Amino acid sequence: MEIKIALGQMKIVPGRPDLNFNIMKQMIQNAKSKNAHIIVFPEMAIPGYLLGDTWEQQSFLRDCEEYGRLIIEASEDIVILFGNVGIDWNKTGDDGRVRKYNAFFIAQNGRQLGDENFPYPFRIKTLLPNYREFDDERHFYSLSKLALELGQKPEDMLTPVNINLAGNNIGLGCILCEDGWSEDYNTKPVEAISAKGSVDLFVNISSSPFTLGKNNKRNRVFSKQARETEIPLVYVNNVGLQNNGKTVYGFDGSSTVYNKNGDVVFYSSPPFAQGLDIFTLDLSKGGSNLPKANVPDDSDISYIYQALNYGIQNFTQTLGINKVVIGISGGIDSAVSAALYARAIGPENLLLVNMPSIYNSQTTRNLAKQLAENLGCLYTVVPIQKSVEHTIKQVESTPVLNPSTGEQSYLKISPFITENIQARDRSARVLSALAAAFGGGFTCNANKAETTVGYSTLYGDLAGFLAALADLWKHQVYELARYINKEVYQREVIPEGILNIVPSAELSFDQSVDQGKGDPISYPYHDYLFRSFVQWWNRATPEDILIWYSEGVLEEKLGCRPGIIKELFPTPADFISDLERWWRLYNGMGLAKRIQAPPILAVSRRAFGFDHREAQNGVYYTKKYLETKETLLTPLSRGRFC
Amino acid sequence: MEIKIALGQMKIVPGRPDLNFNIMKQMIQNAKSKNAHIIVFPEMAIPGYLLGDTWEQQSFLRDCEEYGRLIIEASEDIVILFGNVGIDWNKTGDDGRVRKYNAFFIAQNGRQLGDENFPYPFRIKTLLPNYREFDDERHFYSLSKLALELGQKPEDMLTPVNINLAGNNIGLGCILCEDGWSEDYNTKPVEAISAKGSVDLFVNISSSPFTLGKNNKRNRVFSKQARETEIPLVYVNNVGLQNNGKTVYGFDGSSTVYNKNGDVVFYSSPPFAQGLDIFTLDLSKGGSNLPKANVPDDSDISYIYQALNYGIQNFTQTLGINKVVIGISGGIDSAVSAALYARAIGPENLLLVNMPSIYNSQTTRNLAKQLAENLGCLYTVVPIQKSVEHTIKQVESTPVLNPSTGEQSYLKISPFITENIQARDRSARVLSALAAAFGGGFTCNANKAETTVGYSTLYGDLAGFLAALADLWKHQVYELARYINKEVYQREVIPEGILNIVPSAELSFDQSVDQGKGDPISYPYHDYLFRSFVQWWNRATPEDILIWYSEGVLEEKLGCRPGIIKELFPTPADFISDLERWWRLYNGMGLAKRIQAPPILAVSRRAFGFDHREAQNGVYYTKKYLETKETLLTPLSRGRFC
Incomplete structure (x- = not known):
């Protein structure tokens, strides 16, 4: 039969089941009005995915369950597939807290499906990723552990879920995110489910953060799965921004349909955009009749730009920051930062500040001013020389008393210390005060090379509410600068001079850009x-x-x-x-x-x-x-x- | 038979297999010279336990393996039990990297034991903790996963290891740390091993961080195990300091022997001290003939003091910090901090700084001075008023240019912003410069209540190289202050006045301690x-x-x-x-x-x-x-x- 599948590529707000429920309800209405048979939402659509240890709050869990119940109730005349935390209040996890599963819910006509050959009225994630930023094993009980507890093999518990659509029996392979990336695991959920026979469609609900080149790899892996099982596969991923404190991830969506030949026959576009796409699939043909869709190359610099632009917009919104101050030195990192923020939050909400000392060249001071003019941002110049000299003089002239001897001594400020005093004066004194007075936050413009080796001053240029460039190597920052001029603004907002001078902190006369002297890091x-x-x-x-x-x-x-x-x-x-x-x-x-x-x-x-x-x-x-x-x-x- | 067991309660230096190997070699020599039959080292004795993602460096793994081999070679005339990473270079973990186990090695006469009924010549940890600070599942493959891979039950693989001592067969139950805390897990390693019969002795090698009350609980749990299995249990834990970046843990050792009745018959003392204890156990009696040992109450304030003192000493050593600057306000937190550091690194290495503004009372200024005199530390007074006023004036008098209109405007510094300017001026300007000139670091003195709700200024009083009190609630800080006066210094080093004034940041006239006005937090x-x-x-x-x-x-x-x-x-x-x-x-x-x-x-x-x-x-x-x-x-x- 031909089925109409609605791909609910929603923007998930982590930790806000109330808001996520509202979006899902709207999308369900919308899908029903378009006569979709099935609507698919991402993994952990109700709670969000990256929540730190909020999973330990039982009152939060009860809300997730309650909103899940309301979604199930909304499944009259449509099949709803969605991710939520599945809770067994009568069992515990390995930490002794209430048992939680990363679960796949299947609802139709107000009822939950999926409990044939399964102990719960939902299916659960088999493979819990525990590398990189993932922490699934910390909070959730895997299918493998459940199988062990029940004295079964995980493979025996991996069975399709049967649903009835207009009198037709349809076998669904219900898997969650990592279940589709089984290469390094002993258990292969897709193989195990398809081995049971009678699977018409695989549905992989994911909450998969964007990283460069991930989708290219995902398409290789998932295409192969569809081709080998000869079963079409629907992949639904969310958009939005989620974080685990120190690291902030954009979710790009890019929901995809693979036909039984492994061809991509639908690819949600653009990335990072919420949307409800309706896709019609003839199950008897496994989608083999459909033309191939266009698949973008997500390792491209344009994806870096989109990810950063989306990240800045959403992170400032999450934190309630409307106005931003950026210290611009006339160098490349702060210039790219300013150009990004000007686009993401509007130049009128951006105050750019140049903070010269005696070591800053006229060259970079001019470039900073030029940048601000090009971007049309608020601009000010706050010199730091007087304050830096006051600090040095105060420290060197204040006696230190030794109580044992009664003697007084004096401390000495070296040239190296003077460099750090300048950096801290700029950030912790000037930018902090300006940002507070301007009613916003200030940025950290460090790149990944500097962050690797700490070529930055703590409470100085390492300070800020967000380090938007700290996952880009310096050569990527240059590439991004050129892309921003050429493709984003389509004019030279970042002056060529900034691209051409040697990278330098300008914290001493040994770091003179005019003499071509700069950082000790040799790029690339x-x-x-x-x-x-x-x-x-x-x-x-x-x-x-x-x-x-x-x-x-x-x-x-x-x-x-x-x-x-x-x-x-x-x-x-x-x-x-x-x-x-x-x-x-x-x-x-x-x-x-x-x-x-x-x-x-x-x-x-x-x-x-x-x-x-x-x-x-x-x-x-x-x-x-x-x-x-x-x-x-x-x-x-x-x-x-x- | 009577066996002599050496408990190698070593100080493990995380990430330094070379240093850990040296200590182990010395302890092995020492144990041999005392005719010990067996020497027991802690879990992960060679690599250390909290290493972040260093486990992903193959060259590091090869070194751990190589030093492990040298320990095995050193087992002539003694049985050596030790923890190390166990590597299977031919298999992968779930992340696709080389397979690693948290392993228990048994060596005798230069050979590895333990491969009877087991696929490796070492035993492996069954239960991998993944709550709190633990991250075992991220790096190591559990016995449960191995059993699943081999199509076995974990229980079937949990068997004793047989060793021969002077012609006697001894059955050892070899478990690692969490394996002894199986209450919330399906698999119970101690039960499973003892069910196989012929176990004479359980050995639990651990790397268990100190937290208040942990040993009390551990003694309840492990006593019960020994009593129920009627098998004596030796628990060996390391000392030292390990961290995962943001959180720093002391390891208290407190190695213990339980006899078959569950009585503690040996308890290593004092905590946090490296040592090699030799203990004689008559296996035929299961230690039931031995008198009970004294077990301290580790939820006591004295343990907090010892943990902090040990932590400060070792953390400064790890970072190579010999000299420390502390800003002392005349309040309780900075006073306790100063008293702790003075003991831990010596008053001569400590520079105390009072940094008054117009809002600081004579009361607290006097108390700060008194504190410095009592402790005999270097002392200085660096006023911040002038610098704070300069910052306010500079920000308020510097024009901000709007490029669209060509208009200039001025920002305004509110009283609230002025509070934060003071805090940042103290830390990011004065303390940072002083610490650099003094050749050391400066401390953060925030307590846990302040840290919970952010009652502190970023780049201000929240700055520092270590927050030694940030895991103590305010009432615990007071309790610790009294303990320090009474028990540590046995005189009033922290002036009574500091204990009696109302807690206050003194950042405005609304926070006057003389008028009893202070923080918005109501303790306790x-x-x-x-x-x-x-x-x-x-x-x-x-x-x-x-x-x-x-x-x-x-x-x-x-x-x-x-x-x-x-x-x-x-x-x-x-x-x-x-x-x-x-x-x-x-x-x-x-x-x-x-x-x-x-x-x-x-x-x-x-x-x-x-x-x-x-x-x-x-x-x-x-x-x-x-x-x-x-x-x-x-x-x-x-x-x-x-």
């Missing part, structure tokens, strides 16, 4: 090196790096330009000294700073924060690293390299 | 209210609180003084307004601030940070809360209450 080589520490699935360490270096394959491994390493580091000693410097900072001050850093908008496959859990344990060099280093630094082998 | 009622939000196993929400209030049982539920609620809140409207204010702050600004707060020394059963995961999702009131509120605020029911 260090971007690639840091990426291997942070972002690779099997994280690289100095041992791996040094072995590849000694074998002459490091550039290839990291994916950077041949010859660059020899240019940057004439000798193995230079190379090793650089490597250890950054490894030390990544594990030392960089980490200490990240603990107190603002939330980050995640776009990569590994963002700092909850996705990159870390302990302040200091620096470790493996035995093999130390041996390799020793070999490289002996005169004989040194001869081989320089 | 709000301590107890906040504790119910944060610390209860089933977290309370306004719904629970309001229902208990309406039923007249709230004081009893929270554990506070009868009558206090009526005194503080004459009407239901007053009560509700207060409740909603703090609930809003706990979920709003409080949370936003915690994301950027320093690491916390954990002592309670629920510390902020990784132990209390949270998402910035705003405030939610359940349906039932709103209904109850409505009822309470209607004129009829209001009559019942006031």
Whole structure:
């Protein structure tokens, strides 16, 4: 039969079952008015997905259950498939709290379906992801655990749910998100369900955060599933923004229908947009009669822009921040930040501030002013020199009393300390006060390379209510700047000069942009090196790096330009000294700073924060690293390299 | 036979297999020289336990394996039991990375034992805790999953390990930490192993962080196990400090031997001290011939002091901080902080700073000075008035340009903003610069009540390298102050005046301590209210609180003084307004601030940070809360209450 499926790609507000219920009710009405047979909502549509430990509040759970009941009641004349927390008040989880499942509800004519061959009137998630930002095992009981408890095999409990549509029996394979990503698990839910026969349609309800390239991979994996089972597959994902405190995720939707040949025959577009799409599928043909849909490449820079724009808009709304202050130095990071915020919240709500000291060049001061004019934002200049000098003088002239000796002594402010005093004066003194007076928040403009090694000042340029660029490597920030000029504004809002000057903190005369002096980080080589520490699935360490270096394959491994390493580091000693410097900072001050850093908008496959859990344990060099280093630094082998 | 067991209560340095190996080697030598038959080391003795995602570095794993091999080689003439990561390089975990187990190694005469009836030459942890600060499921493959993979029941794989000591066969029940806390799990490792018969001794190797009252509970649970199985049980736990970034845990050791009657016959003392205890156990009697040992009450204030003292000492060492600056206001929190640090790192390494503005009373300024004299610390006074006035004047007199209109406008600093400017001036300007010049760090002195609702200024008094008191409720801070005077220093180092004045931030004339005006938090009622939000196993929400209030049982539920609620809140409207204010702050600004707060020394059963995961999702009131509120605020029911 031909069935009309409504894909309820809703914007889920995490922790707000009341609001989510309202949207679902509207979409159900809408779907009914269009004669849809089935409406599908995402995983955890009622509670939201990333809630931290709110799952431990029983009153919250009762509300989720109650709103779920109201959705079930609304299923006259339509089949509603939706995600919610499934609660067994008579059992406990492994933590002794009430038993919770990440559940798939099937409702028709006011009743719940799915309890044939199953102990609950809902189906539950089999595979609970516990890597990256996911924490499913902390809160939910998996099908695998339930099977163990009941003395069954998980595969035996993975059966289709039968529904009746206009006299036709339809077998539904009901799975949740990770259940479709079973490659590394022993249990394969899709295989197990399809092995039972009589499945007409798989429905994967997901709550799947956007990260670059995820949809490309998902389409490969899910297409293969549909092709191998010869069963069409509907994937429904939510939009909205969810976070776990330190790391903030956009959800892109991109709900998709795969026919039984594995072709994408529907792809929801644009990303990050709420919508109710109605799709007609002839089950007897498994959708094989349908034309292929257009599938965008989600590893493109345009996706980074969309994710950040969406993230900034929604995060400021969540926090109730309408006005934003950005410190603009005339450098690239703050310029991209300003251009993003101007689009996301409107230039009239943005106050840009340049805060020069004696070390800031006329070049960057002019560029900052030009940027503000190009964007049409409110603009002010607040010099910090007087305040910085007052701090230095006050500290150096205030006596410190030693009570044992009765002696007084004086502390000394070094040039290095003066650099940090400037950074803190800008953020914790000026930007904080301006933001409060302006009635809003101020931003942190740090990029991912700086965040990796802590090249920023705590309570200084690392401060802010959100670090929107902290999941972008520096070369991605440049790429984004060009994209913003060319595609978003379609004019040069970020002055070419900002793209051309050397990156510099301008905190001393040693960092003069006019003399081409700048940051100690060499882009893009260090971007690639840091990426291997942070972002690779099997994280690289100095041992791996040094072995590849000694074998002459490091550039290839990291994916950077041949010859660059020899240019940057004439000798193995230079190379090793650089490597250890950054490894030390990544594990030392960089980490200490990240603990107190603002939330980050995640776009990569590994963002700092909850996705990159870390302990302040200091620096470790493996035995093999130390041996390799020793070999490289002996005169004989040194001869081989320089 | 009589066996001599050496309890290797070592200090584990997380992430340093090289250092941990060295300590183990020394202890093994020592145990051999004392003719011990068996030496027992804690869980994850080689790598450490709280490592964040360092488990993803294969080079680190190889080092752990290599040092483990060296320990196995050292087992001539002694049986060595130790925890390490067990790696199966040919299999993957659910995340697709190399398979890792939290493993129990048994070595004798250079060989590994334990592969009878088991696929590996080591045993593995069955129950992987995933609540509170624990993250075992993220990294390790449980026995339950392995059993599922092999088509077996977990119980079938839980068998004793047989060793031979001087011709005697000894059956060992080898379990790891959580395996002994099986109450809420389906699988009960101790029962399953003992059901196989021929177990002479259970050995539980643990890496169990200290929290108040944990050992009392552990002794109840483990005594019961020994009594019910009629098998003696040796529990070995490590000492040291481990963290997961935001939350820092002391490990107290407190290794224990239970005889077959469940009596504690050995208890390692003092807590937090590395040591190698040799204990002789007659296995034929199951230790029933031995006298009971003395077991301290670990919910005592002295344990809080010891945990904090140990935590401060070790955390500063880990970070390489030798010198510390503390801003002392003349209030209780900073005074307790100063007294703790003076003991932990020495008064000569401590610089105390009073930073008065016009709002600081002579009373508190004198008390601060008195405190510094009593402790014998370096002392200085750095007034902030001039700098604060400069900031206000600079912001108010700097024109903001509107590029659309060409108009200039001026921002205004409100009294509320002035309060925060003061707090930030103290921390981000003065303390930061002083700490850098002094060559150290500065502390955050916030307590848990303030941290719950964000009663502190970001980049102001919330800044610092460590928040040592942020897991203590305000009433515990007072209790600790008295303990420090009476028991630690045995004189009045914290002046009585500090204990007697009203808690106040002194950021405006409305907060005058001399007029008894102070913080908006009413201690201890709000301590107890906040504790119910944060610390209860089933977290309370306004719904629970309001229902208990309406039923007249709230004081009893929270554990506070009868009558206090009526005194503080004459009407239901007053009560509700207060409740909603703090609930809003706990979920709003409080949370936003915690994301950027320093690491916390954990002592309670629920510390902020990784132990209390949270998402910035705003405030939610359940349906039932709103209904109850409505009822309470209607004129009829209001009559019942006031």
